[in-house]
Amino acid sequence: MALLITDACINCDMCLPECPNTAITEGKKVYEIEPLRCTECVGFYDNPTCIAVCPINCIIPNPQYIESKEELLVKFKALNIV
Numbered sequence: 001m002a003l004l005i006t007d008a009c010i011n012c013d014m015c016l017p018e019c020p021n022t023a024i025t026e027g028k029k030v031y032e033i034e035p036l037r038c039t040e041c042v043g044f045y046d047n048p049t050c051i052a053v054c055p056i057n058c059i060i061p062n063p064q065y066i067e068s069k070e071e072l073l074v075k076f077k078a079l080n081i082v
């Protein structure tokens with residue numbers, strides 16, 4: 001599934017440069033994840049890199065974008081045309 005940044009985000013900018021799918025943007029109030037671009041890092045890493053670098057653990061699963069690992073792999077391939 002795609003991930004979601006909660007309102008607890010402190011806009012520290014740690015996650016944005018780490019996203020291999022350029023799914024993270026600054027957003028209007030707090031940083032945001034574009035769900036159509038987030039593969040939960042499937043295709044690149046074993047675990048979501050944004051979660052690994054976030055100092056306050058404010059990145060959670062997006063309940064509106066439930067996807068299996070297989071679906072995330074298809075998404076990865078579509079985004080990266082491999």
Ligand code: SF4
Binds near residue numbers: 003023038039048051
């Ligand atoms: S899980 Fe990976 S692809 Fe999704 S927003 Fe975080 S860094 Fe980007």
Ligand code: SF4
Binds near residue numbers: 009010031053056059
């Ligand atoms: S790393 Fe966490 S606190 Fe920092 S901008 Fe990203 S989501 Fe917000």
